[in-house]
């Protein structure tokens with residue numbers, strides 16, 4: 001079995017790994033890069049027309065629309081753009097494999113954001129069940145990550161099922177942290193290669209170390225709020241919405257969510273019944289921006305009519321006083337605040353996403369100063385801490401090789417593992433043949 005790192009050895013985002021066995025070639029993840037090989041942020045203009053020449057599409061033969069297809073499958077680990085955002089360029093005859101939740105979220109992305117991803121050749125796999133792509137056997141493991149329904153892949157053959165484990169993006173401190181504990185308690189027998197993400201392979205002292213501490217910070221904040229609070233978070237970060245909901249229940253508040261979030265939660269109920277829904281007690285829905293229009297255009301009126309039974313106008317949230325907690329899509333804070341007629345007594349704006357998205361705080365500072373509100377940053381990372389990464393690697397067969405991926409700190413792996421265990425690949429056709 002041969003591993004080719006097309007991208008991701010030294011960067012975060014844009015991961016693309018090829019696995020080959022007896023002539024069958026599969027690709028794992030096909031994401032949009034966030035940075036170039038020198039660590040500089042990707043020029044957004046290049047993303048408008050991705051090509052292999054401009055470096056956005058990794059150079060993989062037999063993968064793209066204009067090629068004679070020789071790749072047997074593309075596996076998507078989860079719905080974050082830096083893992084699936086380029087699959088639209090894949091030859092339409094090559095099947096895309098994803099979990100049910102990943103597929104749902106990509107479909108939702110097709111409705112609300114561009115560019116549209118062709119899903120006509122998508123195949124759904126179930127977690128913890130093996131499936132075959134010719135002689136390659138794959139088993140998906142559900143992982144704890146800020147991306148919903150994220151997979152890791154155990155890849156092998158009839159002779160050796162535990163050849164390669166690709167972690168995808170994961171963490172141990174989210175709502176599904178038990179999955180990590182289970183994995184630590186059940187190392188793979190005779191694993192040969194661990195392809196280990198290392199976004200956080202650095203020293204960090206987080207203010208909020210886990211999702212639980214985020215939930216507790218929300219509870220503390222809501223209990224003491226003098227008026228409505230506004231929470232800027234991603235509608236597809238389901239762990240965060242679950243904890244927001246738990247926090248409003250404990251502090252006896254009302255969670256007001258935007259139509260997009262209500263739609264996402266409704267679609268994902270086919271995957272899990274354990275996430276809040278628009279018609280649950282203490283939840284209301286407001287219609288904001290173009291969401292209603294986009295739903296009507298793609299799926300018709302019936303796609304949003306049911307949410308109208310729980311509607312509250314954003315103009316009326318002030319009437320809920322200190323009971324209101326309003327979840328806002330990032331970048332809508334100004335337009336939402338503008339629609340609130342009486343801003344006296346407004347409490348706090350919370351930014352609850354990765355700080356990297358918060359280019360500057362000017363908008364928040366302005367709004368807070370203008371309306372006498374507080375600004376708070378309450379968030380925990382979607383990626384495992386170094387101690388958890390090291391733990392996962394160290395419970396495996398001690399002869400197994402570790403390949404760093406999705407990291408800018410690949411050189412540091414050697415400080416934490418025996419040098420002979422670490423194989424640092426370079427991007428672009430740097431291969432490792434599994435012994």
Ligand SMILES: [Zn+2]
Pocket residue numbers: 078080145147169382
């Ligand atoms: Zn991710």
